[in-house]
Every structure is written in structure tokens, then in C-alpha cells.
Amino acid sequence: xxxxxxxxxxxxxxxxxxxxxxxxxxxxxxxxxxxxxxxxxxxxxxxxxxxxxxxxxxxxxxxxxxxxxxxxxxxxxxxxxxxxxxxxxxxxxxxxxxxxxxxxxxxxxxxxxxxxxxxxxxxxxxxxxxxxxxxxxxxxxxxxxxxxxxxxxxxxxxxxxxxxxxxxxxxxxxxxxxxxxxxxxxxxxxxxxxxxxxxxxxxxxxxxxxxxxxxxxxxxxxxxxxxxxxxxxxxxxxxxxxxxxxxxxxxxxxxxxxxxxxxxxxxxxxxxxxxxxxxxxxxxxxxxxxxxxxxxxxxxxxxxxxxxxxxxx
Amino acid sequence: xxxxxxxxxxxxxxxxxxxxxxxxxxxxxxxxxxxxxxxxxxxxxxxxxxxxxxxxxxxxxxxxxxxxxxxxxxxxxxxxxxxxxxxxxxxxxxxxxxxxxxxxxxxxxxxxxxxxxxxxxxxxxxxxxxxxxxxxxxxxxxxxxxxxxxxxxxxxxxxxxxxxxxxxxxxxxxxxxxxxxxxxxxxxxxxxxxxxxxxxxxxxxxxxxxxxxxxxxxxxxxxxxxxxxxxxxxxxxxxxxxxxxxxxxxxxxxxxxxxxxxxxxxxxxxxxxxxxxxxxxxxxxxxxxxxxxxxxxxxxxxxxxxxxxxxxxxxxxxxxxxxxxxxxxxxxxxxxxxxxxxxxxxxxxxxxxxxxxxxxxxxxxxxxxxxxxxxxxxxxxxxxxxxxxxxxxxxxxxxxxxxxxxxxxxxxxxxxxxxxxxxxxxxxxxxxxxxxxxxxxxxxxxxxxxxxxxxxxxxxxxxxxxxxxxxxxxx
Numbered sequence: 001x002x003x004x005x006x007x008x009x010x011x012x013x014x015x016x017x018x019x020x021x022x023x024x025x026x027x028x029x030x031x032x033x034x035x036x037x038x039x040x041x042x043x044x045x046x047x048x049x050x051x052x053x054x055x056x057x058x059x060x061x062x063x064x065x066x067x068x069x070x071x072x073x074x075x076x077x078x079x080x081x082x083x084x085x086x087x088x089x090x091x092x093x094x095x096x097x098x099x100x101x102x103x104x105x106x107x108x109x110x111x112x113x114x115x116x117x118x119x120x121x122x123x124x125x126x127x128x129x130x131x132x133x134x135x136x137x138x139x140x141x142x143x144x145x146x147x148x149x150x151x152x153x154x155x156x157x158x159x160x161x162x163x164x165x166x167x168x169x170x171x172x173x174x175x176x177x178x179x180x181x182x183x184x185x186x187x188x189x190x191x192x193x194x195x196x197x198x199x200x201x202x203x204x205x206x207x208x209x210x211x212x213x214x215x216x217x218x219x220x221x222x223x224x225x226x227x228x229x230x231x232x233x234x235x236x237x238x239x240x241x242x243x244x245x246x247x248x249x250x251x252x253x254x255x256x257x258x259x260x261x262x263x264x265x266x267x268x269x270x271x272x273x274x275x276x277x278x279x280x281x282x283x284x285x286x287x288x289x290x291x292x293x294x295x296x297x298x299x300x301x302x303x304x305x306x307x308x309x310x311x312x313x
Numbered sequence: 314x315x316x317x318x319x320x321x322x323x324x325x326x327x328x329x330x331x332x333x334x335x336x337x338x339x340x341x342x343x344x345x346x347x348x349x350x351x352x353x354x355x356x357x358x359x360x361x362x363x364x365x366x367x368x369x370x371x372x373x374x375x376x377x378x379x380x381x382x383x384x385x386x387x388x389x390x391x392x393x394x395x396x397x398x399x400x401x402x403x404x405x406x407x408x409x410x411x412x413x414x415x416x417x418x419x420x421x422x423x424x425x426x427x428x429x430x431x432x433x434x435x436x437x438x439x440x441x442x443x444x445x446x447x448x449x450x451x452x453x454x455x456x457x458x459x460x461x462x463x464x465x466x467x468x469x470x471x472x473x474x475x476x477x478x479x480x481x482x483x484x485x486x487x488x489x490x491x492x493x494x495x496x497x498x499x500x501x502x503x504x505x506x507x508x509x510x511x512x513x514x515x516x517x518x519x520x521x522x523x524x525x526x527x528x529x530x531x532x533x534x535x536x537x538x539x540x541x542x543x544x545x546x547x548x549x550x551x552x553x554x555x556x557x558x559x560x561x562x563x564x565x566x567x568x569x570x571x572x573x574x575x576x577x578x579x580x581x582x583x584x585x586x587x588x589x590x591x592x593x594x595x596x597x598x599x600x601x602x603x604x605x606x607x608x609x610x611x612x613x614x615x616x617x618x619x620x621x622x623x624x625x626x627x628x629x630x631x632x633x634x635x636x637x638x639x640x641x642x643x644x645x646x647x648x649x650x651x652x653x654x655x656x657x658x659x660x661x662x663x664x665x666x667x668x669x670x671x672x673x674x675x676x677x678x679x680x681x682x683x684x685x686x687x688x689x690x691x692x693x694x695x696x697x698x699x700x701x702x703x704x705x706x707x708x709x710x711x712x713x714x715x716x717x718x719x720x721x722x723x724x725x726x727x728x729x730x731x732x733x734x735x736x737x738x739x740x741x742x743x744x745x746x747x748x749x750x751x752x753x754x755x756x757x758x759x760x761x762x763x764x765x766x767x768x769x770x771x772x773x774x775x776x777x778x779x780x781x782x783x784x785x786x787x788x
Contacts, residue, residue, distance in 0.1 A: 214735055
């Protein structure tokens with residue numbers, strides 16, 4: 001098992017997702033001799049999990065059963081321990097596509113937070129890309145690094161415990177894409193620019209507040225970014241239901257000749273297969289601002305190089 | 314100090330490259346071919362001058378239809394904070410404020426004035442410009458620039474750009490799949506390098522290309538196709554390197570049942586590898602035809618040897634050559650059919666293990682039978698995503714899947730996207746918004762072995778342990 005590669009059978013040390021029922025799941029670490037308590041009973045790792053196929057049904061001690069699923073970044077996002085507010089799959093999907101991430105991409109990200117987006121990025125850029133992720137909170141940085149190792153993606157990521165606004169990403173001129181989810185992204189735009197490859201790249205900033213968006217767009221424009229665009233995305237869930245709608249009784253069509261059994265039964269109803277929205281839905285997560293760093297044109301760059309040389313001498 | 318020389322060849326446009334032309338929000342995918350006239354936004358021009366330039370370069374279309382690279386830092390400091398009004402209470406919208414006529418503007422265009430210069434002329438000849446507020450002036454300039462702009466940017470194609478292009482230009486070709494919905498599909502389907510993904514789409518190849526981009530040339534993609542042959546025009550526009558083709562396979566759906574039943578014989582020479590049925594291209598008739606050809610040519614030769622009258626020899630040589638050509642064509646056809654058969658066999662091998670890692674469906678066909686048919690090829694604990702322009706067919710899919718089992722975490726969703734205009738003191742959502750981008754049904758497969766403990770075959774999502782209280786489904 002790894003978060004960037006499927007495997008068929010469950011092994012010791014794997015992370016697996018126990019599916020308990022409608023929207024109810026939990027992550028577990030598979031270990032010899034370990035046990036996991038669920039509302040349907042106990043799952044014995046050695047007997048029930050190790051050696052079994054992902055996706056099979058596991059019967060618990062009390063008789064109920066659950067499914068064991070192979071972890072994916074999407075399942076992880078729904079089950080990971082929150083250390084911060086996280087990004088959910090809807091935003092993650094758009095970020096991935098709009099930043100043009102693909103195998104081999106080099107990405108810079110800050111802040112790492114709980115690693116929700118990080119896992120999705122790693123899945124997309126594997127096996128040849130790399131993620132440089134920066135987190136200014138020491139414990140969160142350490143926890144993230146630990147999780148990446150457990151999830152067998154450590155070789156694809158470098159975690160740095162520093163402040164991106166002051167010290168940048170720790171690399172320059174290597175990134176195809178930069179992602180910012182920090183309180184003051186406008187302070188990191190310059191660092192984002194220098195972390196990116198000179199042939200250009202994409203940048204994204206996620207901010208819950210419109211004021212942050214305004215400042216960020218200003219900073220982006222000031223630093224020469226193009227194609228600046230702000231969007232928000234929301235997911236609407238449709239819950240499939242069979243509903244029964246009773247029919248009204250307007251009385252008999254013709255006047256009754258005999259007062260007995262020509263009446264339509266008053267409990268006639270119609271069955272409809274339809275969807276209903278949930279009572280509440282996520283109305284706002286954050287605004288996504290994207291921009292493109294244009295290529296520093298050769299001539300232009302050489303001018304800087306010349307200037308730099310002259311300064312040196 | 315980095316030298317750009319090595320990178321540059323990769324970053325420069327080459328002849329034959331597939332690129333995307335951009336002006337504002339309008340995109341068009343074209344292939345760079347020298348001396349070929351391209352039309353884009355009502356302008357005709359040649360792309361020749363783009364060859365050798367860097368991707369991302371903006372060009373001006375000059376008279377004669379050639380492209381000229383624009384100087385890199387085209388910084389337009391719009392706000393010459395001259396005169397501006399405070400509000401529009403005295404501005405009359407009588408259509409008479411612009412003194413230049415249409416003809417005047419045409420003349421200016423013919424004189425070769427650049428877009429920006431035309432805009433400047435319009436400003437100077439507008440009686441109301443200086444009464445407008447600063448914001449209104451900016452808006453006016455932006456609007457005129459957009460109209461008289463002459464620039465074309467040449468971009469490298471990507472899923473993002475092509476998805477936006479198709480959705481803007483030809484949504485009907487892609488079943489009105491909006492780009493954010495496509496983004497959801499790629500992520501929910503866990504499309505990544507090294508996996509084996511099945512794709513069934515009638516979106517001109519956009520979905521297939523998007524999947525291939527996320528696979529990066531690793532793993533394999535099997536395109537299941539209806540009818541005669543796989544449609545992949547959109548895939549070309551991505552400009553993938555040639556080795557990506559090795560990961561792309563195809564399989565005609567009309568052989569799916571046979572494959573599932575184990576009765577598909579891919580070694581049979583007369584297998585209908587194309588999936589073409591009754592349209593005269595059947596492999597069977599060609600074999601007797603070839604046999605006829607072979608028989609005929611020796612006959613023709615014999616005839617040639619027997620007759621020695623010179624008047625007939627020319628005509629007979631003709632006939633002989635025709636026979637030869639027919640034979641060559643026949644041979645070529647045989648080779649092609651064999652190639653196709655081999656490809657079919659290879660695809661069948663990938664499928665028959667029933668261990669695919671992902672399934673993506675996006676077509677104009679009713680999704681229910683497509684899903685139920687193709688889901689059998691997926692390994693357990695793997696995601697699938699079905700797109701439909703309409704909701705009801707997916708409701709059916711959902712219901713049928715719940716009945717038959719084998720899938721959990723079924724979700725019917727659609728995504729909502731809104732663009733914002735972000736300007737100082739003028740930040741608000743953009744006025745027009747996309748009305749809909751289609752619906753998605755997503756889920757994860759699980760094994761379908763019958764439970765040992767529980768007897769009822771109903772809802773697989775709610776393991777009904779009899780001794781434990783079932784949690785009520787709260788809204």
C-alpha cells in the first residue's frame with residue numbers, strides 16, 4: 001500500500017480505511033496482533049486483515065460487517081486527524097487542475113497544515129515530481145513528515161519548518177506550481193515568484209476572506225503575474241430518495257348511485273424516485289485565486305545577468 | 314547562474330506542435346503548420362513566425378496576416394490621472410458621444426494602427442470620456458481594448474486550457490461537461506501514474522486526454538468505444554509525446570459481453586477487430602477476395618504469355634498492374650487487420666483480469682447500462698466516476714447499484730463555480746454565471762461475495778448487525 005500506488009493485499013504497516021456504513025469511516029494502521037474496536041465488534045488485524053484483499057468484507061466479533069478500503073488521498077481527506085482547518089476534495093480537485101499538476105511536477109506549498117492537500121498533490125505528481133512544503137508550526141511540521149513516511153510517500157516530499165513569508169520555500173527556480181494557504185499570502189508572493197521556474201508556472205492562493213483576496217491580487221499584479229483569476233467552487237450533494245406523495249381526494253367524479261363502493265380509496269399515492277438536497281450544505285470554504293507567472297524573457301534575463309556581473313566586478 | 318540555452322529548445326514552438334491560441338478568454342487549439350492560414354477571432358494569419366519563439370509569447374497580428382512578437386514588458390500605465398467626473402448624473406447616453414464613425418475606425422485599422430493606438434483615438438474623440446468617473450473610464454478602456462485588440466498568445470496545451478476551450482466554444486461536443494466538473498472527475502477517480510484506467514467517453518477525446526495527462530505516460534488507459542472506432546480528435550490537441558501512445562489501448566464495447574463470458578477468441582483471424590459490423594468492411598469477405606486476386610494474376614500472366622499481339626499488350630499490362638496494385642492493397646489490408654487484431658488481443662488481456670484501477674464514464678449514452686457493464690472490470694476498493702449532463706439517468710444508476718451491491722460511498726453531486734472581479738472598491742462576483750456543469754455519480758467498488766452472517770441482500774452500505782442498534786439516518 002502507498003498513497004501513490006495501489007496494491008491488492010493488506011500488509012502489516014499499511015494504512016487502511018474501515019468503511020462502517022453511510023458516510024461513516026475510520027482510518028487504521030494495520031499491525032500484527034492489534035485489534036480495532038468498532039460499533040459492530042472487534043476486528044483482529046492478524047486474522048481479519050493481513051493477507052486479505054482490499055475491498056473485502058470483514059466480519060466483526062459482534063456479527064456485523066465492515067469493508068476495508070485501500071487508502072486514497074480523497075478518503076484520507078475525509079478521515080485524517082484535523083490539526084487545522086483542512087481543504088476538501090472539491091477545492092483540491094480544482095486546484096489540481098488549475099495548477100496543471102501532473103506526474104513530474106515540482107510544487108511548493110505553504111502551509112502544510114494537516115496534510116490534506118499535500119497527499120493529493122503527492123498522488124498527482126508521483127513518481128517523478130517533488131513537493132516542497134513549508135509549515136511554520138513545529139509540531140505540525142513534524143507530524144506531517146511522520147505521516148508522509150508512514151504513507152510511503154516520504155521520498156516525494158520535503159517538509160521545512162520555517163516562515164514562508166520571511167524565508168520563502170527553501171528552493172528557487174524549481175517549481176512548476178506554488179500553492180498558498182496562509183493568513184497573509186501577499187507577503188509570500190515574491191517568494192513564490194522566486195521559487196518558480198524561470199520558464200513560468202502557476203500559482204494559487206486560497207483565502208477565506210475577500211480582503212485577503214484583494215491584497216493578494218494586488219500583490220500578484222505588482223509582481224508581474226498574468227491571467228489573475230478568482231473563483232469559488234461549491235459542491236452540491238443530491239441525496240437519492242424514493243418518496244411517496246399522497247393523492248388528494250376531490251370526491252367522486254360522478255354523483256354516487258349507490259352509497260357504497262364506487263369511491264376511490266382515499267389513501268392513493270404515487271411513488272417518485274428523486275433527489276433532495278441535504279438540510280444544510282457547505283456554503284463557503286474560501287476563494288481560490290490563480291495566476292500565471294510569465295516566462296522571464298531571455299533578453300530580459302540576460303540584461304539582469306549583465307547587470308549582476310557588472311555589479312560583481 | 315542558469316543558462317537558458319538547454320531549456321529553451323523545449324520552451325520554444327516547433328513546427329508541427331499542437332498549441333492553443335489565446336486572446337482574452339477565447340481559446341483555439343491549432344497545429345503549427347507553415348504557410349497555412351489560420352482563422353482566429355475573425356482574423357486570418359499565418360503561424361510561421363511563431364516557430365522558434367517561446368511558448369507564452371504574445372504576438373500582434375500585422376497587416377498581411379503575419380505575427381510579430383510583442384515586446385515583453387508592455388506595461389500600460391492606464392491611469393493618466395487627468396480629468397474624471399464624480400458620477401453620471403449629467404451624462405446622456407444618446408449614442409452621439411463618439412465622434413469617430415465606423416468608417417473612420419476602419420481607415421485607422423487599414424493604416425496599420427495598433428490596437429492601443431485606436432483606443433487612444435477613441436478616447437480623444439469621445440465627448441463624454443472626461444466626465445466619466447475614474448472607474449467608468451477604466452471600464453471603457455478595458456472594453457475598447459478587448460474589441461480592438463490584435464494580440465494572440467501562443468500557449469502550450471494543458472487539460473485546464475483545453476477544458477475551458479471546449480466548454481466555451483463547443484460544449485455540445487463534450488456533453489456540456491464544465492471544466493470544474495472534469496476536475497472533480499479526475500480527482501475523485503484517483504487518476505494517477507501507474508494505474509490502469511478504463512475510459513468510456515463521447516467528449517471528443519477531451520476526457521481521455523485529461524486522464525492521459527494525469528497518468529503522465531505511466532500505466533495504461535483502455536478506451537472503451539462504441540461503434541466503428543475510437544474518437545480521439547481531442548487527444549491530439551494535448552500534444553503528448555509519442556511514447557504516451559504506447560499506454561493507450563482501445564476496446565470495442567460490442568465484445569464486452571463475450572470477454573466477460575470468456576468466449577472472446579482474439580486469436581481468430583476473422584475477428585471483427587474494428588467493431589464494424591454490416592458495412593462491407595468485414596474481415597471475412599476480404600479473404601476470398603484475396604484468393605480471387607491471387608488466382609486472377611497468374612491467369613492474367615498466362616494470358617499475357619499466350620497472346621503476342623501488340624495491340625492488346627498495353628491494355629493487358631494495365632490490367633496486370635491493376636491486379637498488382639490490388640494485391641498490394643490486399644496485403645496492406647491484411648497487415649492492418651492483423652495489427653488491429655493484435656491490439657484487440659492486448660486490450661483484452663488488460664481487461665480480462667478484472668483488476669482495473671479506475672473507471673471514468675462521460676458520454677451521451679445512458680450511463681446506467683454502461684456503468685453496470687464496465688464496473689465488472691474493476692478490482693475491489695477502486696473508484697469510479699460517471700458523468701451525465703442530466704440528473705435522472707444517474708438516479709437510476711444509483712438505485713441499480715444499491716440494489717445489486719458491489720459499491721459503497723455512492724454520491725450524486727454537481728459542482729457550482731463562480732468567478733469574481735477583484736478590483737479596488739469594485740470587488741464582486743461576475744455578473745454572468747454558468748448555469749450548470751453536469752452531474753457526477755461517484756463511488757468505490759467492493760467485493761460482491763455473499764455475506765456469511767447476514768441473510769438479507771439489501772443495502773450494502775448499512776451493515777445491519779442484528780444485535781446492535783442501527784443509527785438513524787439524520788439529515
